[in-house]
Amino acid sequence: MPKNEEDGAFSDVLYRDLTNRGKFKRLLWMDLFIVGYIVYILLHEDISNLIKGLFISLFILLGVISTVHAWLRMKKDPK
Secondary structure: OOOOOOOHHHHHHHHHHHHHHHHHHHHHHHHHHHHHHHHHHHHHOOOOHHHHHHHHHHHHHHHHHHHHHHHHHHHHOOO
16 A cells, blocks of 8 residues: 555555454454365264264364464554
């Protein structure tokens, strides 16, 4: 984004903030889609309920951890 005299530093900060939010939302939707797809596959396969529960819990936990990690990294370094 080019810097103009009238825009100043505020527009750069606003642009960075909006770009980071977009990245975070895309990551969140991607995690939710992957977890949903894995849950759909596991529910339609013929395996025991214990294994289904373990896989679902594992993938949900991994999705939550990666999303929180990305959010914390975004908050720490908003570049």
